[in-house]
Amino acid sequence: MLNVYICEDDKKQLARITKAVENTILIEELDIKVVLSTTDPYEVLKHVECSTNTGIYFLDVELNSSIDGIELASKIRNYDSRGFITFITTHPELSYLTFKYKVEALDYVVKGENENLEASIRNCILNANNKFLSTKRQMRKFFYAKCGQRILHIPYEEIVFFETASTPHKVILHTLNRRIEFYGHIGQVASDLDDRFYQCHKSYIINRDQITMVDKKKREIHLNGDNMCVASVRAIKGLYD
Amino acid sequence: MDCMDFVRPLTVVVFFFVAKNLTDIRISNVKFTLWIAIAYTLVTAVFFTGELLASIIVFVLLFTMIYTNGVKFIMSLVGAMATFIIMIICNTLSGLILKEMYPGIDYYVAAADNFKMFISLLISNSMLSYTLSKTIGFILYKNLKIKTVGSINRSIRIIFFVLTLIVLIFIYYTSLSRDVMRNPDIIYIYLVFCIFLIVIIYFAFNTTLKERKLVNSKNELKHLEEYTANIESMYNDIRSIRHDYANVISSMAGYIEDDDIDGLKMYFKQEIVPFSSRMELIDNNLSVLSKIKEPSLKGIIAVKLIHAQDINITTLLDIRENIHITNINILDLNRIVGILLDNACEAALECEKASIKMAIVKYNNMLTIVIINSVKNNKININKIFDEGFSTKDSDRGYGLSNVKAILAHYPNVLLDTNVKESEFSQIIYIEEKVREDNAECLHL
Numbered sequence: 001m002l003n004v005y006i007c008e009d010d011k012k013q014l015a016r017i018t019k020a021v022e023n024t025i026l027i028e029e030l031d032i033k034v035v036l037s038t039t040d041p042y043e044v045l046k047h048v049e050c051s052t053n054t055g056i057y058f059l060d061v062e063l064n065s066s067i068d069g070i071e072l073a074s075k076i077r078n079y080d081s082r083g084f085i086t087f088i089t090t091h092p093e094l095s096y097l098t099f100k101y102k103v104e105a106l107d108y109v110v111k112g113e114n115e116n117l118e119a120s121i122r123n124c125i126l127n128a129n130n131k132f133l134s135t136k137r138q139m140r141k142f143f144y145a146k147c148g149q150r151i152l153h154i155p156y157e158e159i160v161f162f163e164t165a166s167t168p169h170k171v172i173l174h175t176l177n178r179r180i181e182f183y184g185h186i187g188q189v190a191s192d193l194d195d196r197f198y199q200c201h202k203s204y205i206i207n208r209d210q211i212t213m214v215d216k217k218k219r220e221i222h223l224n225g226d227n228m229c230v231a232s233v234r235a236i237k238g239l240y241d
Numbered sequence: 242m243d244c245m246d247f248v249r250p251l252t253v254v255v256f257f258f259v260a261k262n263l264t265d266i267r268i269s270n271v272k273f274t275l276w277i278a279i280a281y282t283l284v285t286a287v288f289f290t291g292e293l294l295a296s297i298i299v300f301v302l303l304f305t306m307i308y309t310n311g312v313k314f315i316m317s318l319v320g321a322m323a324t325f326i327i328m329i330i331c332n333t334l335s336g337l338i339l340k341e342m343y344p345g346i347d348y349y350v351a352a353a354d355n356f357k358m359f360i361s362l363l364i365s366n367s368m369l370s371y372t373l374s375k376t377i378g379f380i381l382y383k384n385l386k387i388k389t390v391g392s393i394n395r396s397i398r399i400i401f402f403v404l405t406l407i408v409l410i411f412i413y414y415t416s417l418s419r420d421v422m423r424n425p426d427i428i429y430i431y432l433v434f435c436i437f438l439i440v441i442i443y444f445a446f447n448t449t450l451k452e453r454k455l456v457n458s459k460n461e462l463k464h465l466e467e468y469t470a471n472i473e474s475m476y477n478d479i480r481s482i483r484h485d486y487a488n489v490i491s492s493m494a495g496y497i498e499d500d501d502i503d504g505l506k507m508y509f510k511q512e513i514v515p516f517s518s519r520m521e522l523i524d525n526n527l528s529v530l531s532k533i534k535e536p537s538l539k540g541i542i543a544v545k546l547i548h549a550q551d552i553n554i555t556t557l558l559d560i561r562e563n564i565h566i567t568n569i570n571i572l573d574l575n576r577i578v579g580i581l582l583d584n585a586c587e588a589a590l591e592c593e594k595a596s597i598k599m600a601i602v603k604y605n606n607m608l609t610i611v612i613i614n615s616v617k618n619n620k621i622n623i624n625k626i627f628d629e630g631f632s633t634k635d636s637d638r639g640y641g642l643s644n645v646k647a648i649l650a651h652y653p654n655v656l657l658d659t660n661v662k663e664s665e666f667s668q669i670i671y672i673e674e675k676v677r678e679d680n681a682e683c684l685h686l
Contacts, residue, residue, distance in 0.1 A: 070561065074604075097559040097600035101611050101669070147656050148607040148673045166650045179623045181656040227624055 002132055003035040003055045004125075007044050007072065008088060009064040013111065014039060017058055017088065020121040030129055032056070041065050041072040048079045055083040056128045058109070058121070061095070070095075073103040081151075082135075084128035086121075106131075141194065145173055145182035152180060156196065160210045160223050162189055164203040176225045198239060200231035214239065248359060250284040252328075253277065253299055255367040260303045260324040262374035264317075265382045266310040276306050300325065315398045322405045324374075326438075329412050330431050331370035335362060377439070381446070397445050404441065408434050464572040467579065468537055471544045478547055489513060532560045533601070541575050542599070545582035549597050554589050559600040564608070569655060569672050573648050578610065580641040581668050585614035588666060592617045606674040613667040621661050 004021055008014040018037040025032050035055075036047050041063050048055065057076060059069040067075075073085050087099055087108040099105035106128060109120045142153040158175045164186050165172050171184045190199045199205045200221055206229055213222040219231045221239075231239070257277050261268070268276075280302045284295045300321050308317035339362060412431060489512060496505035533539040546556045566574060582597070589595040598613040627642045649655050658669040 095559055095561065097557070097598055097611055097613075098561050098602055101600055101609050102561075102602040102604055147658065148671045149605045150607070150609075150671065152658070167653050169653060170656070174624055177619075177621075177623060177661040179627075179657075179659040181658065183656070225624065226622055 001053055002030075002032045002084075002129065003051060003053045004032060004058070005035060005044050005047065005055055006037040006058045007039070007041050007063065007069070008058070008060040009039050009062070010060075011039065013060075013088075016117070017121065020118045021058070021125065023118075024122045024125050028126065030125070032125065032129065039064075041067055041069075044072065045075055048076050051080075054132060055080050056125060057083060057085045058124075059085065059087055060111075061087050061089040070098060070102060073105065077103055084124075084131070086124045086128075143173070143193070145180055146184065147180065147182050152182070154178075154180070156194065156207075157209065159197075159207050160225055160227055161207060161229055162186060162205040163229070174225075174227065198235075200229055200235040200239065202232065204229040204231075208239075245356060245359070246288065247285060248356065250281055250288055250295070251363060252366070253280045253284050255363070255370055256280075256299055256303060256324055256328055257306070258367075259327055259370050259374040260307060260320060262371070262378040263323050263327070264307050264310075264312060264320040265378055266307060266312065268306070268310055276302065296325075313398065315402050319398075319401050319405050322409045326405065326409050326412055326435075327370050327374055327377075328366075330435065331366050331373060332362075333431065335365035335369055338365060381442070397449065401442075401445070404438060408438060461572065464576060468540070468575065471540055471579075474548070475540060475544050478544075485516060489516065529558050529560045532562065533564045535564070535566045535571055537571060537575055538566060538578065541579050542582070545579065545586065546597070546599070549582075549586050549589070552586070552590065554586060554595040554597055556596070557598040559598070560602075562603050564601050564603070566608075566672075568674055569652060573651075574672075577645050577648055577670065578612075580645055581612045584641055585612055585666075585668075588616050589614040592664070608672040608674065610670040610672070611667065612669075613665055616661065616664055616666045619661060619664055621666065623659055623661060626659075 004025075006014060006017055006021065008017060014037060018034060021034055024030070025034070035051075036044060038044060041059075042065075044057070044059075055076075057073070059072055061069040063069055063072065069087055069089075073087070076083060076085065084106040085099075085103055086106055087095075088111055089095065089108055090111045092108045092110055096108060099108060107120075107124050109117060109124065111117070141156045143156060143159060145152045145154060154173065154175060160174045160176060163172050163174070164170070165181060169183055169185065170181050171186055171189055173180045173182065186199070186203060186205060190197065190205050193205065196208050197205050198208055206221055206223060210224045211221060212224055214220075214236075215222070216236060219233065219236050221229045221231050221236075223229065254277055257273070257280065261273065280299055283298050283302075287294045287298065303321040303324055304317050307320045308314060312320065412434070492508060492512075493505065496502075496508060530539050530543055533542070542558070546558060549556050582599075585597045589597055592615045594615060596615045598611075600609075600611040602609045602611070627646045645657070649657055652672075654673040656671040658667075658671070660667045660669070
């Protein structure tokens, strides 16, 4: 069950957006409820604080209040870290990076384009609903990498290997198209993972499914994406046991 | 079984204090007491077999204590060995002193059984060794400030190891044979050894310190040069705009003088409209730049983005909050941002729709710097691009990202996330405003 919150300072716009949201829910027969539709950002916060459900939020960036939509969103994030935030704005092109990297916004809706507004709201709701259902249903396992206060989740099957960084307390996660440094200890990481991962060296953990070739003589394990890890003598023996 | 069996192993306590002084490890009192208690118990248990086994146990325990408190492997060995050297020397010294005071008694033989004599030997021994180790520790850590130097390089560490080992073997061997008592001159050889060792330590650390300082000042010079170059190119930009502006005015004056209104209209459409849109573009980016409260960083970003616009790359800069830079050296950050933006420009140019997007965002206590550029080739090997000398292009480039990696290695509070996805290459730098307690590691030898 998802809750929808709408916050927009213009009453006319607020009514339009609310209607668009309700229409979508009705037509698509979704398990979603509009909980709050308001002009006051603090009212949204009050509701979110005591709610345990995941929310879909439509927030106007320019609110006629002491805080703007982006600040409101980052406050919401403190309570609902998995919620789906969509901004309503007239100038999306200028701030969309902020939307994405500050509050991990799902999307934005451009104000003023009459026909498009309904369609974009519909898309946002469907998108959020799909994501919500798929994370619930999904059997995929995720690795949670702690980058300071941000937690990134990476599906296990995408991970090629982990290695220790030269700086203490940092570990580097490698996928085929990403390299992420995060805080942690390789031993701790190894104990959090499942069977497909194997610590082949005191500073490497590899994903067995990503192995392309093993050179037992040189003790090298070659992995997808032209990566290579060195294995310890003991570990190369235990690799397939 | 008499009380001496429990008194004799008390020497162990002195060993641990000396080791603590010598290595300057931070260890809680409780843990330290625990180590001593373990060592005391073990040594008491095995003391009847003779000194050798007890010495080995003490050595292993000392090494483990030092090693588990964040000192490098070799230096932990050196630390434990140095403890033994100091203990043996002080033992011999105090033996000699007592011999002078009470001639005619072989202190070692007497002390083995006589409680009083043992205690007097132990007290003088511990006072001597404590003072000596404290002095050495003071010189190393307070005077030479070795902690701030961080780790000394590997070859020096190995030289240390070998030297200490030789000295230890020599001293241990001579002290075992009790030659010292019969031939007190040997103490001078000890002293010479010690002085030799201390001089070497002093020079080694002094050189490391000087080296470090040199590298630092070289780096600073480099940063300064880069910064000056940036300012220069910014100045040139402004000059060229001023020049264009003057040209526009004078051509307009020409048309007006000739009363050529049609010509003026044409000229306005063809020249002035694009010119002002270019000005506007720059203005747009510059207005957001004012949120960065760090002039040099602002300068770097301005220069690089204006340059990108000049070579027809669409740029976007998104900064909504005031940005103050803390917890990273501003010169380092400038350098990193400079390198990343240069790389972004280079890669973006290869695409049809070249674009660079940059954002600086605050996220709770964390500063996030995002640089995204379009790429033509999606199949970049993320893991290779950080290697020294790697470049997707000429061989003389490619020092950029390896430099970024090297600079960031000094910061436990900065993380880098590199990502290629859907023809976009992104670099995200996370700078934590507060260095977390468990991340801030004391640098030891």
